[in-house]
Amino acid sequence: GAVVSQHPSWVICKSGTSVKIECRSLDFQATTMFWYRQFPKQSLMLMATSNEGSKATYEQGVEKDKFLINHASLTLSTLTVTSAHPEDSSFYICSARDTVNTEAFFGQGTRLTVV
Protein backbone atom coordinates (compact mmCIF):
# COMPACT_ATOMS: atom_id res chain seq x y z
CA GLY A 1 0.00 0.00 0.00
CA ALA A 2 0.89 3.65 -0.22
CA VAL A 3 3.06 5.24 2.45
CA VAL A 4 1.95 8.11 4.64
CA SER A 5 4.44 9.52 7.11
CA GLN A 6 3.33 11.46 10.16
CA HIS A 7 5.64 13.42 12.40
CA PRO A 8 6.22 13.62 15.30
CA SER A 9 5.07 10.27 16.65
CA TRP A 10 4.70 11.74 20.11
CA VAL A 11 4.96 15.17 21.67
CA ILE A 12 4.61 16.63 25.13
CA CYS A 13 3.89 20.31 25.41
CA LYS A 14 2.97 22.84 28.04
CA SER A 15 -0.55 24.13 28.36
CA GLY A 16 -1.05 27.26 26.27
CA THR A 17 1.55 26.44 23.65
CA SER A 18 0.97 25.36 20.06
CA VAL A 19 1.95 22.11 18.42
CA LYS A 20 2.30 21.36 14.72
CA ILE A 21 1.85 17.86 13.31
CA GLU A 22 2.95 17.01 9.78
CA CYS A 23 1.48 14.44 7.45
CA ARG A 24 3.27 13.53 4.23
CA SER A 25 2.38 11.18 1.41
CA LEU A 26 5.65 9.67 0.26
CA ASP A 27 4.80 7.87 -2.95
CA PHE A 28 1.55 9.36 -4.22
CA GLN A 29 -0.18 12.68 -4.59
CA ALA A 30 -2.59 13.14 -1.73
CA THR A 31 -5.34 15.32 -3.11
CA THR A 32 -7.40 14.71 0.02
CA MET A 33 -6.20 14.35 3.57
CA PHE A 34 -8.21 13.59 6.65
CA TRP A 35 -7.41 14.37 10.26
CA TYR A 36 -8.77 12.21 13.05
CA ARG A 37 -8.60 12.25 16.80
CA GLN A 38 -8.89 9.17 18.97
CA PHE A 39 -9.26 9.15 22.73
CA PRO A 40 -8.31 5.99 24.64
CA LYS A 41 -10.58 3.05 23.89
CA GLN A 42 -12.77 5.16 21.67
CA SER A 43 -13.38 5.27 17.95
CA LEU A 44 -11.67 7.44 15.39
CA MET A 45 -13.41 10.79 15.18
CA LEU A 46 -13.05 12.72 11.96
CA MET A 47 -12.00 16.29 12.69
CA ALA A 48 -11.63 17.73 9.21
CA THR A 49 -11.15 16.99 5.55
CA SER A 50 -8.74 19.00 3.48
CA ASN A 51 -8.26 19.15 -0.26
CA GLU A 52 -5.03 20.47 -1.67
CA GLY A 53 -5.19 24.20 -2.20
CA SER A 54 -8.55 24.61 -0.48
CA LYS A 55 -9.71 25.48 2.99
CA ALA A 56 -10.37 22.50 5.22
CA THR A 57 -13.90 21.37 5.95
CA TYR A 58 -14.36 20.87 9.68
CA GLU A 59 -16.76 18.47 11.32
CA GLN A 60 -19.42 19.81 13.62
CA GLY A 61 -18.04 20.65 17.03
CA VAL A 62 -14.42 20.99 15.90
CA GLU A 63 -13.06 24.50 16.41
CA LYS A 64 -11.37 25.60 13.22
CA ASP A 65 -9.53 28.43 14.99
CA LYS A 66 -8.05 25.99 17.44
CA PHE A 67 -7.15 23.22 14.99
CA LEU A 68 -5.50 24.91 12.04
CA ILE A 69 -5.13 22.76 8.97
CA ASN A 70 -2.98 23.61 5.99
CA HIS A 71 -2.80 21.51 2.83
CA ALA A 72 -0.63 23.64 0.62
CA SER A 73 0.90 20.87 -1.49
CA LEU A 74 -0.07 17.46 -2.84
CA THR A 75 2.25 15.72 -0.41
CA LEU A 76 1.96 17.68 2.81
CA SER A 77 -0.75 18.63 5.24
CA THR A 78 -0.23 20.09 8.69
CA LEU A 79 -2.42 20.26 11.77
CA THR A 80 -1.58 22.91 14.35
CA VAL A 81 -3.18 22.63 17.75
CA THR A 82 -3.16 26.19 19.05
CA SER A 83 -3.18 27.10 22.72
CA ALA A 84 -3.26 23.47 23.68
CA HIS A 85 -4.89 22.39 26.92
CA PRO A 86 -4.81 19.06 28.77
CA GLU A 87 -8.18 18.08 27.30
CA ASP A 88 -6.57 18.22 23.85
CA SER A 89 -4.32 15.31 24.84
CA SER A 90 -5.17 12.56 22.40
CA PHE A 91 -3.94 10.41 19.53
CA TYR A 92 -4.07 12.41 16.30
CA ILE A 93 -3.98 10.49 13.04
CA CYS A 94 -3.92 11.64 9.45
CA SER A 95 -4.91 9.70 6.39
CA ALA A 96 -4.50 10.48 2.75
CA ARG A 97 -5.85 9.38 -0.58
CA ASP A 98 -5.43 10.36 -4.22
CA THR A 99 -8.02 11.09 -6.91
CA VAL A 100 -7.91 7.59 -8.38
CA ASN A 101 -8.47 5.41 -5.36
CA THR A 102 -11.00 5.80 -2.57
CA GLU A 103 -9.02 3.84 -0.02
CA ALA A 104 -7.15 6.02 2.41
CA PHE A 105 -3.83 5.21 4.02
CA PHE A 106 -2.95 6.23 7.52
CA GLY A 107 0.05 7.88 9.04
CA GLN A 108 1.57 6.41 12.17
CA GLY A 109 -0.29 8.79 14.44
CA THR A 110 0.89 11.42 16.91
CA ARG A 111 0.32 11.04 20.60
CA LEU A 112 -0.08 14.51 22.08
CA THR A 113 0.19 15.05 25.81
CA VAL A 114 -0.47 18.52 27.16
CA VAL A 115 0.78 19.12 30.68
Added chain:
Amino acid sequence: QKEVEQNSGPLSVPEGAIASLNCTYSDRGSQSFFWYRQYSGKSPELIMFIYSNGDKEDGRFTAQLNKASQYVSLLIRDSQPSDSATYLCAVTNTGGFKTIFGAGTRLFVKA
Protein backbone atom coordinates in the same frame (compact mmCIF):
# COMPACT_ATOMS: atom_id res chain seq x y z
CA GLN B 1 -28.86 6.05 14.03
CA LYS B 2 -25.10 6.01 13.70
CA GLU B 3 -23.75 6.23 10.18
CA VAL B 4 -21.64 3.09 10.57
CA GLU B 5 -22.48 0.59 13.28
CA GLN B 6 -20.43 -2.27 14.62
CA ASN B 7 -20.78 -4.51 17.63
CA SER B 8 -18.10 -3.31 20.03
CA GLY B 9 -17.40 -6.82 21.28
CA PRO B 10 -15.19 -8.19 22.53
CA LEU B 11 -15.50 -11.13 20.20
CA SER B 12 -13.53 -14.07 21.45
CA VAL B 13 -12.68 -17.05 19.24
CA PRO B 14 -10.27 -19.96 19.68
CA GLU B 15 -7.17 -20.20 17.56
CA GLY B 16 -7.92 -21.78 14.20
CA ALA B 17 -11.60 -20.82 14.21
CA ILE B 18 -13.41 -18.44 11.87
CA ALA B 19 -14.00 -14.94 13.21
CA SER B 20 -16.99 -13.10 11.77
CA LEU B 21 -17.18 -9.33 12.06
CA ASN B 22 -20.26 -7.38 11.00
CA CYS B 23 -21.04 -3.82 10.05
CA THR B 24 -24.13 -1.91 8.91
CA TYR B 25 -24.27 1.54 7.37
CA SER B 26 -26.98 4.11 6.85
CA ASP B 27 -25.98 5.98 3.66
CA ARG B 28 -27.56 4.15 0.72
CA GLY B 29 -25.34 6.10 -1.66
CA SER B 30 -22.13 4.64 -0.23
CA GLN B 31 -20.00 2.95 -2.84
CA SER B 32 -16.75 2.00 -1.12
CA PHE B 33 -16.28 -0.15 1.93
CA PHE B 34 -13.16 -0.88 3.91
CA TRP B 35 -11.91 -2.97 6.76
CA TYR B 36 -9.02 -1.69 8.84
CA ARG B 37 -7.18 -3.37 11.68
CA GLN B 38 -5.91 -1.33 14.59
CA TYR B 39 -3.57 -2.64 17.26
CA SER B 40 -3.59 -0.88 20.60
CA GLY B 41 -1.68 2.39 20.46
CA LYS B 42 -1.15 2.17 16.70
CA SER B 43 -2.88 3.73 13.74
CA PRO B 44 -5.22 1.68 11.54
CA GLU B 45 -3.92 -0.38 8.65
CA LEU B 46 -6.01 -1.28 5.63
CA ILE B 47 -6.87 -4.97 5.33
CA MET B 48 -9.39 -5.03 2.51
CA PHE B 49 -11.71 -2.94 0.44
CA ILE B 50 -14.79 -3.97 -1.50
CA TYR B 51 -16.93 -2.08 -3.96
CA SER B 52 -19.30 -4.67 -5.44
CA ASN B 53 -21.95 -6.92 -3.96
CA GLY B 54 -20.73 -10.39 -3.11
CA ASP B 55 -17.55 -11.81 -1.67
CA LYS B 56 -13.96 -10.76 -2.06
CA GLU B 57 -11.22 -13.02 -0.78
CA ASP B 58 -7.62 -12.18 0.09
CA GLY B 59 -5.69 -14.89 1.85
CA ARG B 60 -7.41 -15.69 5.15
CA PHE B 61 -9.70 -12.69 4.84
CA THR B 62 -13.05 -12.53 3.04
CA ALA B 63 -15.10 -9.37 2.81
CA GLN B 64 -18.80 -9.66 2.04
CA LEU B 65 -21.02 -6.83 0.83
CA ASN B 66 -24.78 -6.64 0.51
CA LYS B 67 -25.81 -3.15 -0.56
CA ALA B 68 -29.53 -3.94 -0.47
CA SER B 69 -29.23 -4.79 3.21
CA GLN B 70 -26.57 -2.12 3.80
CA TYR B 71 -24.38 -4.72 5.38
CA VAL B 72 -20.71 -5.55 5.11
CA SER B 73 -18.81 -8.24 6.93
CA LEU B 74 -15.30 -9.58 7.35
CA LEU B 75 -14.48 -13.24 7.86
CA ILE B 76 -11.10 -14.28 9.18
CA ARG B 77 -10.32 -17.94 8.64
CA ASP B 78 -7.81 -19.91 10.71
CA SER B 79 -7.69 -17.10 13.27
CA GLN B 80 -4.35 -16.53 14.95
CA PRO B 81 -3.51 -14.82 18.25
CA SER B 82 -1.77 -12.14 16.18
CA ASP B 83 -5.18 -11.28 14.68
CA SER B 84 -6.25 -9.97 18.09
CA ALA B 85 -6.96 -6.30 17.47
CA THR B 86 -9.78 -3.85 16.90
CA TYR B 87 -11.34 -4.09 13.45
CA LEU B 88 -12.77 -0.92 12.00
CA CYS B 89 -15.39 -0.86 9.29
CA ALA B 90 -15.25 2.25 7.11
CA VAL B 91 -17.63 3.53 4.47
CA THR B 92 -17.36 6.44 2.09
CA ASN B 93 -20.34 8.77 1.99
CA THR B 94 -22.40 9.55 -1.09
CA GLY B 95 -20.02 11.19 -3.52
CA GLY B 96 -17.06 9.60 -1.81
CA PHE B 97 -15.84 12.81 -0.22
CA LYS B 98 -15.28 11.43 3.22
CA THR B 99 -14.76 8.15 4.99
CA ILE B 100 -16.83 7.37 8.04
CA PHE B 101 -15.57 4.85 10.57
CA GLY B 102 -17.48 2.57 12.85
CA ALA B 103 -16.51 2.35 16.50
CA GLY B 104 -14.72 -0.93 15.89
CA THR B 105 -15.04 -4.50 17.13
CA ARG B 106 -12.42 -5.87 19.49
CA LEU B 107 -11.35 -9.38 18.54
CA PHE B 108 -9.52 -11.76 20.87
CA VAL B 109 -8.09 -14.96 19.48
CA LYS B 110 -7.29 -17.38 22.27
CA ALA B 111 -4.27 -19.64 21.85
